[in-house]
Amino acid sequence: MPEETAATAPTAPTAPTATPDAGTASGGPAPAGSAARSLGLGCLGCAGLLFVAVVALFIQLTWNAEDGTDLPRVAPEKMADRVFEHSQEAYDVLGFTRTVPPGVERIGVSTENTVDAGYCYDGGLLGLEDKTVDGAYRMSHSWAVDHVPAGQAVPGLRRLHQRLKDDGWKVSSYREGGKGKDWSLFVRRDHEDERMSFSWDPDRQYFIGGTTAPCAYDPGWTGDGTDSYFPGDAADSVRPPALWPRRL
Numbered sequence: 524m525p526e527e528t529a530a531t532a533p534t535a536p537t538a539p540t541a542t543p544d545a546g547t548a549s550g551g552p553a554p555a556g557s558a559a560r561s562l563g564l565g566c567l568g569c570a571g572l573l574f575v576a577v578v579a580l581f582i583q584l585t586w587n588a589e590d591g592t593d594l595p596r597v598a599p600e601k602m603a604d605r606v607f608e609h610s611q612e613a614y615d616v617l618g619f620t621r622t623v624p625p626g627v628e629r630i631g632v633s634t635e636n637t638v639d640a641g642y643c644y645d646g647g648l649l650g651l652e653d654k655t656v657d658g659a660y661r662m663s664h665s666w667a668v669d670h671v672p673a674g675q676a677v678p679g680l681r682r683l684h685q686r687l688k689d690d691g692w693k694v695s696s697y698r699e700g701g702k703g704k705d706w707s708l709f710v711r712r713d714h715e716d717e718r719m720s721f722s723w724d725p726d727r728q729y730f731i732g733g734t735t736a737p738c739a740y741d742p743g744w745t746g747d748g749t750d751s752y753f754p755g756d757a758a759d760s761v762r763p764p765a766l767w768p769r770r771l
Contacts (some may be wrong), residue, residue, distance in 0.1 A: 526730060548761055551654060558564040592645055594659055597739035599757035603638055606734040607763055608666040609719060614666075614766050616686050623766040631729070635667035638763045640754035643738035658744040660754035664734040677721040677730035680706055683721065692719070700725065713737055 583640055614623075627635040643659035677699075688701045692710040700723075701704045707722040716737035741757050 526537055528605040556761050567727070574620040576657050592656055592659075593660070594643070594656070594740050598741045598742055599640065599660065599662060599760050601759040602660075602662040602736045602739055602757075603763070606638070606662055607734050608734060610664050610666055611769060613683055613687075613719065613721070613734075616683045617730075618675065618682070619668060619671075619679075619766075620768045622768070623668060625763045625765060627667075628708050630743075631667075632669065633667075634669055635665055636763050636766055637666075637760050638662065638664050640756075642754055648745065656738070658746050658752050659738050660736060660741055660757040661738045663733060664729075664763060665733045667727070668730045671723065671728050673725060676706065676725075676728075676730055680708055680721065680723065684708055687719070697701060733758065 581585045621634075623634045623636045625636045627633060627637055639663050640660040643656045643661050645654050645656050680699075684694070687710050688694060689709075692712045693715070695709040695711055696707065698705075699707075703726060705722055705724050707720075709718070709720045711718050714737075718735045719733065720733045741752070741754075744752050746752075
């Protein structure tokens with residue numbers, strides 16, 4: 524008689540295993556629909572970043588445009604006092620011992636102590652224009668000393684360079700000239716609207732200094748639209764004092 528086979532309980536059917544797509548299983552490209560959706564989201568992200576950048580640039584340009592006309596109202600006499608004092612402080616640090624009277628006889632040759640005022644400019648909304656601001660002026664003071672030897676100019680400029688840095692001025696340029704080359708120092712502060720410059724020509728032994736103040740509206744200008752504004756009128760109302768060897 525044949526051997527009997529043992530009975531076994533039936534097993535539940537198992538769910539079919541999902542077979543991965545040939546492309547994705549091997550690390551290949553995603554389906555076309557998925558790729559399109561990813562690309563669309565990426566483009567939206569790029570567009571958002573571009574929009575933010577454009578808005579930020581517009582705000583910055585607008586801010587700069589407002590800076591061109593958002594000026595204080597300051598009498599020319601006060602702005603003149605401001606530039607005179609900066610020049611006198613520099614004169615003290617440089618160690619000059621002569622008195623420089625107001626005026627000039629021969630520009631570039633004799634001593635000089637003069638004041639002038641120039642136009643202020645507005646760049647417009649996009650910062651690309653170059654128009655003057657009605658009623659605004661920029662006061663400046665120029666001075667010069669002749670017969671300045673190297674023994675006075677060189678250590679004086681080095682002292683002044685360090686002093687201005689210590690006082691918070693930003694040095695735009697500083698050059699110690701070699702034989703036959705000019706020495707120069709340029710500094711700025713107050714959002715770079717206030718400036719001073721100094722240069723010394725060793726061949727001519729001629730030293731030049733200058734100070735420029737930030738722009739301001741002239742309180743004496745009515746702005747009724749009938750007359751144009753000339754900044755030189757602001758300078759005509761002041762006269763520089765003598766530069767002298769004051770000791771700080």
